[in-house]
Amino acid sequence: MTKIGMLLVGHGSKLPYNKELIETTAEFIAEKADEYIVKPGFMSINEPTVEEQLDAFRSEDIDMLVVVPLFLARGIHIDRDIPELLGLPEGGKKGTFKTNGEEIPLIYASPIGSDPLLAELMLKNASDAIAELEH
Amino acid sequence: MTKIGMLLVGHGSKLPYNKELIETTAEFIAEKADEYIVKPGFMSINEPTVEEQLDAFRSEDIDMLVVVPLFLARGIHIDRDIPELLGLPEGGKKGTFKTNGEEIPLIYASPIGSDPLLAELMLKNASDAIAELEH
Numbered sequence: 214m215t216k217i218g219m220l221l222v223g224h225g226s227k228l229p230y231n232k233e234l235i236e237t238t239a240e241f242i243a244e245k246a247d248e249y250i251v252k253p254g255f256m257s258i259n260e261p262t263v264e265e266q267l268d269a270f271r272s273e274d275i276d277m278l279v280v281v282p283l284f285l286a287r288g289i290h291i292d293r294d295i296p297e298l299l300g301l302p303e304g305g306k307k308g309t310f311k312t313n314g315e316e317i318p319l320i321y322a323s324p325i326g327s328d329p330l331l332a333e334l335m336l337k338n339a340s341d342a343i344a345e346l347e348h
Numbered sequence: 349m350t351k352i353g354m355l356l357v358g359h360g361s362k363l364p365y366n367k368e369l370i371e372t373t374a375e376f377i378a379e380k381a382d383e384y385i386v387k388p389g390f391m392s393i394n395e396p397t398v399e400e401q402l403d404a405f406r407s408e409d410i411d412m413l414v415v416v417p418l419f420l421a422r423g424i425h426i427d428r429d430i431p432e433l434l435g436l437p438e439g440g441k442k443g444t445f446k447t448n449g450e451e452i453p454l455i456y457a458s459p460i461g462s463d464p465l466l467a468e469l470m471l472k473n474a475s476d477a478i479a480e481l482e483h
Contacts, residue, residue, distance in 0.1 A: 233462065249471075322473045327376070331376075346442055
């Protein structure tokens, strides 16, 4: 089976909520999708950092590394800072990654962006809040 | 039919992507859910502001106002700034809203937070990026 490394990138925050969100989401993904080895990494303040997790992936037995930013939308981190850490040019989506002495494909995915699933999530949060009011 | 006002609150950004995301998501929600009148409002930089949209809801024929923050996780905006604009105490989730001379319930929903749907979204973004690589 193809094993895919997934680096889930979070913004990081002085408050604990962003870190909790990224880590719990990484666990949900690992439970759902057997083919992925998931590691959360942060752009600032929290640890492990993105660099530390890239290093950690270098000794994993994976055929591909996909970097998925858990950000709502594009911005400076997405367009400039993360590509820089991955050795990609600005706007670049594909590169290579050295692991166990081999070169494997590196793929940089998009942030959440406009997606009907996001609208569903918002409707769910609204209904949950209304249901609570009625109790 | 009960008509519910939904104020979809965005962070705002100097770059156009946050505004686009909030506005497109508001449109998706309006298409999906007939019972909602949806208006997007921003905490900073972009317009219309949250205050302007609260004012706009005062002349709408709604039975309830639900305020849904399109934020990934809790933070200062969620815990302090938005409740302040809504006249809620910190941690408060329910209040009242004056519209057309009537008092209707105001409900403050949670941000996205840890949700299996978010993990699905991340997996979708990963698969989409991998599929593109293969073309």
